[in-house]
Structure formats: C-alpha cells, structure tokens
Amino acid sequence: MAILLKGGTIVSASGRRQLDLRMEAEIIQEIGSDLAANPGDQVIDVQGQFLLPGFIDAHTHFELNNGVTDTADNFTTSSRGAIVGGTTSIIDFATPERGGTLRDCLAEWHQMAERKTSCDYSYHMSLIEWNQQIASEVPLMIEEGISSFKMYMAYDNLRTSDGAIFEAMLAIRKEHGMLGIHCENGDMVNELIKKLVGEGHVSTHYHPLSRPDSVEAEAVERYLMMADLAGLPVNIVHLSTQRSLESVKRARDRGQKVFVETCPHYLVLDDQLYDGPGFEGGKYVCSPPLRSKADQAYLWDNVISGEIDTISTDHCSFNFKGQKELGLLDFSKIPNGLPGVETRPILMYSYGVATGRITLEKMVALLSEKIARQFGMFPQKGILQVGSQADIVVWNPQGKGVISAKTQEQAVDYTPFEGMETVGSPRQVYLRGQLVAENGKVILGNQGRFIHRGTSDWTC
Ligand SMILES: [Zn+2]
The missing domain is CATH 3.20.20.140 (Metal-dependent hydrolases)
Structure with missing residues (x-):
C-alpha cells in the first residue's frame, strides 16, 4: 500500500517546494503537484509541515x-x-x-x-x-x-x-x-x-x-x-x-x-x-x-x-x-x-x-x-527525490516543548539539555516508507537495517 503525503513543503539542501509525495515498497515513487490518490493509497494531510530527508x-x-x-x-x-x-x-x-x-x-x-x-x-x-x-x-x-x-x-x-x-x-x-x-x-x-x-x-x-x-x-x-x-x-x-x-x-x-x-x-x-x-x-x-x-x-x-x-x-x-x-x-x-x-x-x-x-x-x-x-549513502539517503529511500521526517514548525529526561525515549537518567525550550518538532518519522515514530512516541521499533555504504564523495 502506498502512502501519499499531500500539501507539504519538501526541503533539500538547495531549496524548497510545495509538492506531494508518494512512497511505496520502501522508495519514493513519485513527487509532483496535486498528485491524485490511487485506490488503496493512504492519504496523509501534511499542509503547513516540512518534509525533510x-x-x-x-x-x-x-x-x-x-x-x-x-x-x-x-x-x-x-x-x-x-x-x-x-x-x-x-x-x-x-x-x-x-x-x-x-x-x-x-x-x-x-x-x-x-x-x-x-x-x-x-x-x-x-x-x-x-x-x-x-x-x-x-x-x-x-x-x-x-x-x-x-x-x-x-x-x-x-x-x-x-x-x-x-x-x-x-x-x-x-x-x-x-x-x-x-x-x-x-x-x-x-x-x-x-x-x-x-x-x-x-x-x-x-x-x-x-x-x-x-x-x-x-x-x-x-x-x-x-x-x-x-x-x-x-x-x-x-x-x-x-x-x-x-x-x-x-x-x-x-x-x-x-x-x-x-x-x-x-x-x-x-x-x-x-x-x-x-x-x-x-x-x-x-x-x-x-x-x-x-x-x-x-x-x-x-x-x-x-x-x-x-x-x-x-x-x-x-x-x-x-x-x-x-x-x-x-x-x-x-x-x-x-x-x-x-x-x-x-x-x-x-x-x-x-x-x-x-x-x-x-x-x-x-x-x-x-x-x-x-559517507557513501547518497542519493539512497540524504535527499527526498524519486528513487531514494523513503526516510522522511514530517516536521511541524509550530511545535513547542521543553527538553527533559522525564520525557526522553533513551534510557540514560539525565539529559545535558535539561530545561531547554524548543521550537518545531518531528510529527511523523518514516523509515523506508514505514511509520516508525509519531509525536515523540515509537510506533514501530526494530526495523533498522545495516546500510551497505559505497565509497565517499571526496569532492562534496
Ligand atoms: Zn566519539
């Protein structure tokens, strides 16, 4: 089943554009304006959100x-x-x-x-x-x-x-x-x-x-x-x-x-x-x-x-x-x-x-x-474009919070950033097309896979 993210702004290192994005089978399949939903697509409204690699x-x-x-x-x-x-x-x-x-x-x-x-x-x-x-x-x-x-x-x-x-x-x-x-x-x-x-x-x-x-x-x-x-x-x-x-x-x-x-x-x-x-x-x-x-x-x-x-x-x-x-x-x-x-x-x-x-x-x-x-992972990772792996952060620029050990996911008993106020937040996190975290909670764990990396781009 494909997931269609509609109305978000896709950001890369070189610019941003408001475009829809369809992902299926771990990969970004399509990016464009006003993509129509296919039968069976799960459509997610991401208006006002940034889509980040x-x-x-x-x-x-x-x-x-x-x-x-x-x-x-x-x-x-x-x-x-x-x-x-x-x-x-x-x-x-x-x-x-x-x-x-x-x-x-x-x-x-x-x-x-x-x-x-x-x-x-x-x-x-x-x-x-x-x-x-x-x-x-x-x-x-x-x-x-x-x-x-x-x-x-x-x-x-x-x-x-x-x-x-x-x-x-x-x-x-x-x-x-x-x-x-x-x-x-x-x-x-x-x-x-x-x-x-x-x-x-x-x-x-x-x-x-x-x-x-x-x-x-x-x-x-x-x-x-x-x-x-x-x-x-x-x-x-x-x-x-x-x-x-x-x-x-x-x-x-x-x-x-x-x-x-x-x-x-x-x-x-x-x-x-x-x-x-x-x-x-x-x-x-x-x-x-x-x-x-x-x-x-x-x-x-x-x-x-x-x-x-x-x-x-x-x-x-x-x-x-x-x-x-x-x-x-x-x-x-x-x-x-x-x-x-x-x-x-x-x-x-x-x-x-x-x-x-x-x-x-x-x-x-x-x-x-x-x-x-x-580190030899581009363009499978590091960019949202057709053919890349669908690792996507739906970023809410309106999010507000305070960093605290009480609310962190990691197991360690403190955070060096305790009490720091924050702006923006990751609303949904997709790993190769699967929703793995949402609003600070793990939705689906243990899906990580070893990345077989190529050689470095020494010129980048
Ligand atoms: Zn170190």
Missing part, C-alpha cells in the same frame, strides 16, 4: 564498554531515541580488541545491532593498531560496505603512533575510503591530568583545563600535515575550538580537502557548566570538553559560513547516578560522553533555524545530505 548521525557510540563500565544505552534504546527525534540513520563505531581482526570485530557489531535497532545503521571501523593483518583487511571492509575508518590520537587504550596513522592513510587512500580522527594530544592530556590531580585539583572545574584548546589544535595541525603528506582528504570529528578551525583553514588555503564535524553540545553549551553546584559538572564531561562562549560564537559563525560541513552528536550515554559518579573524587575517572542522538534535530532547529542563524536548507545539508554524500 531523515536525519543521519555520523557519530554515535550506541553500545560500548569504556574499559570500566558499559554505556547506559544500547542499540535498542539509543535507536529508539534516534527515531523519535527524526534520525533515521546512524553510523556507529566498531572497535576491535588489540590483537583482533577487523572481520571478527565487524561480525561482533552486526551481532549487537541486528534486529535490535530501530533506525538504519552502519559503522566506522576503528583502527587501534596497525599491522600486516589489519592492513590486508582494509579492502575487505570496503567490500563489506564499511568505507570509513576511525583512529585516535588520545585515549591510551585506543591510540596509535603517528607512523601507524600515516601508513593507514596511505592504505585508505588506495581504497578511496574516509578517515576520521579523534584529535587531542594524548601525551599532553596524560601530563595535564597527572599534574592537576597531583595538586589536588580533582573537581569537574579542572576537566577542561586538562584538555585545553591547544591540546586539540596541536593534534589537528599534526593530523592535517600528515594527511597532506599522504594526499588523503580527511575528516575531523567533534571539532570544538577556534584554534583547531584556524588550522583547518590554513590547510584548505594550501589546497587540502578537509571535512569538519562539530556537535550540538559545542554550539549550545559552554564550559561554565563545569562549575555547577555539587557534582552537576559531571553531567557535561566529554572530550573534547565544552568550550568558552568565544569558541561557541566562532563555531556558529563557521557553521553559517560553511567552514563546518556536518553536525553529528558523539552520542555516548552514561548515567549520572552510579556512572558519572565514578569520578566524584577525581574528574579524570568520570566516564566521558554525553547523550545526544535524540535531541540533535530539535536543538539545531530551535537554536539554528528558529533563531534565524541558519536556513532550514542549511540544516538539511548539515544533518543529512552532506553526511550521506561524505
């Missing part, structure tokens, strides 16, 4: 163990949060054990996600070491639909040497893959934590001081110099400061292709939250940390000007009670990460579009189309 979050950690504790959410609960918020696809991170193979790691992540996930999903493959075995598996990953890779310059259990990064870059370039790196100088982070904790500076106030902007910017600069040597277009995940973006601009000026991702928490929260009463600051411990208001303003300017390509969340949820509290007496023991997959679209609409900072077209580019292009 399902949002894609290219940076989630739905289910992981950080070496000490497991995330509060998993593929089931995080993905339910995703769809009620309008996110129909995510790219998570598959991370092997040291000494393990990429093939086994991929199988393990499939096991975790299959039949438990309510949005479509893929993974970036983490390269936490580099050897003959791993190198030989890079082409295999591309064949398996995993066309992007992740490396770390911080976190002792995940990071590699610069030499390993360089060799991986050459291998990824050969396969036309995409590399993203967590850019922080791990040695400097360790030194600063040792110094601060050694001096008795253990409260959350010191978390951002242990990871200052120079620690990030130095790693970004080094990464981009290595990418220049390797001739590889690269992605920077969760870029958070002016100094890092200045480094990106220098690289672009010398002709390098660099993709930049930032996250909503760097745009709507700031480092004063680490000085909240009691242990409240623990709720906001993530890396890189929340930054100054000046950094925040600079990031917004560059979202507007287009220097920032995409917005994803780095969703990684740990409960405040019992988990964040592991660092009650030492900020460096607080599990890093913030929940965010559920709230990214509504935050970007409320604080980006509704405030007049960005257009809705720009929001579609940042949260959907550019991500689909960058």
Whole structure:
C-alpha cells in the first residue's frame, strides 16, 4: 500500500517546494503537484509541515564498554531515541580488541545491532593498531560496505603512533575510503591530568583545563600535515575550538580537502557548566570538553559560513547516578560522553533555524545530505527525490516543548539539555516508507537495517 503525503513543503539542501509525495515498497515513487490518490493509497494531510530527508548521525557510540563500565544505552534504546527525534540513520563505531581482526570485530557489531535497532545503521571501523593483518583487511571492509575508518590520537587504550596513522592513510587512500580522527594530544592530556590531580585539583572545574584548546589544535595541525603528506582528504570529528578551525583553514588555503564535524553540545553549551553546584559538572564531561562562549560564537559563525560541513552528536550515554559518579573524587575517572542522538534535530532547529542563524536548507545539508554524500549513502539517503529511500521526517514548525529526561525515549537518567525550550518538532518519522515514530512516541521499533555504504564523495 502506498502512502501519499499531500500539501507539504519538501526541503533539500538547495531549496524548497510545495509538492506531494508518494512512497511505496520502501522508495519514493513519485513527487509532483496535486498528485491524485490511487485506490488503496493512504492519504496523509501534511499542509503547513516540512518534509525533510531523515536525519543521519555520523557519530554515535550506541553500545560500548569504556574499559570500566558499559554505556547506559544500547542499540535498542539509543535507536529508539534516534527515531523519535527524526534520525533515521546512524553510523556507529566498531572497535576491535588489540590483537583482533577487523572481520571478527565487524561480525561482533552486526551481532549487537541486528534486529535490535530501530533506525538504519552502519559503522566506522576503528583502527587501534596497525599491522600486516589489519592492513590486508582494509579492502575487505570496503567490500563489506564499511568505507570509513576511525583512529585516535588520545585515549591510551585506543591510540596509535603517528607512523601507524600515516601508513593507514596511505592504505585508505588506495581504497578511496574516509578517515576520521579523534584529535587531542594524548601525551599532553596524560601530563595535564597527572599534574592537576597531583595538586589536588580533582573537581569537574579542572576537566577542561586538562584538555585545553591547544591540546586539540596541536593534534589537528599534526593530523592535517600528515594527511597532506599522504594526499588523503580527511575528516575531523567533534571539532570544538577556534584554534583547531584556524588550522583547518590554513590547510584548505594550501589546497587540502578537509571535512569538519562539530556537535550540538559545542554550539549550545559552554564550559561554565563545569562549575555547577555539587557534582552537576559531571553531567557535561566529554572530550573534547565544552568550550568558552568565544569558541561557541566562532563555531556558529563557521557553521553559517560553511567552514563546518556536518553536525553529528558523539552520542555516548552514561548515567549520572552510579556512572558519572565514578569520578566524584577525581574528574579524570568520570566516564566521558554525553547523550545526544535524540535531541540533535530539535536543538539545531530551535537554536539554528528558529533563531534565524541558519536556513532550514542549511540544516538539511548539515544533518543529512552532506553526511550521506561524505559517507557513501547518497542519493539512497540524504535527499527526498524519486528513487531514494523513503526516510522522511514530517516536521511541524509550530511545535513547542521543553527538553527533559522525564520525557526522553533513551534510557540514560539525565539529559545535558535539561530545561531547554524548543521550537518545531518531528510529527511523523518514516523509515523506508514505514511509520516508525509519531509525536515523540515509537510506533514501530526494530526495523533498522545495516546500510551497505559505497565509497565517499571526496569532492562534496
Ligand atoms: Zn566519539
């Protein structure tokens, strides 16, 4: 049975038009003015609503163990949060054990996600070491639909040497893959934590001081110099400061292709939250940390000007009670990460579009189309056109609300955005033509499917 959405305004990264849309068998079959209903069509009146391509979050950690504790959410609960918020696809991170193979790691992540996930999903493959075995598996990953890779310059259990990064870059370039790196100088982070904790500076106030902007910017600069040597277009995940973006601009000026991702928490929260009463600051411990208001303003300017390509969340949820509290007496023991997959679209609409900072077209580019292009999913995803998968958010611009842990779908016991007022809301969310969420409630769960991705569009 086909579904006919009548009277809505279809928005893409390049414009908007009031058109009807018919979907059937997972695909958008027809778009046009005044489409007539066929016998048996389910007709939905969407006048006054925007039809947006399902949002894609290219940076989630739905289910992981950080070496000490497991995330509060998993593929089931995080993905339910995703769809009620309008996110129909995510790219998570598959991370092997040291000494393990990429093939086994991929199988393990499939096991975790299959039949438990309510949005479509893929993974970036983490390269936490580099050897003959791993190198030989890079082409295999591309064949398996995993066309992007992740490396770390911080976190002792995940990071590699610069030499390993360089060799991986050459291998990824050969396969036309995409590399993203967590850019922080791990040695400097360790030194600063040792110094601060050694001096008795253990409260959350010191978390951002242990990871200052120079620690990030130095790693970004080094990464981009290595990418220049390797001739590889690269992605920077969760870029958070002016100094890092200045480094990106220098690289672009010398002709390098660099993709930049930032996250909503760097745009709507700031480092004063680490000085909240009691242990409240623990709720906001993530890396890189929340930054100054000046950094925040600079990031917004560059979202507007287009220097920032995409917005994803780095969703990684740990409960405040019992988990964040592991660092009650030492900020460096607080599990890093913030929940965010559920709230990214509504935050970007409320604080980006509704405030007049960005257009809705720009929001579609940042949260959907550019991500689909960058990560080999376009035009199956990222755009509403005939032949594309029918991942559609019916967005009500009149919606009003307040973000609260009490009403969220995800399982974690708090939200870093508690009490923030919102404008606009996802009224209906369709995943490949099926209604999966409506007015903040899951209608049909566990329909998510693995996305077999093609290679990146390096030019987008
Ligand atoms: Zn991350």
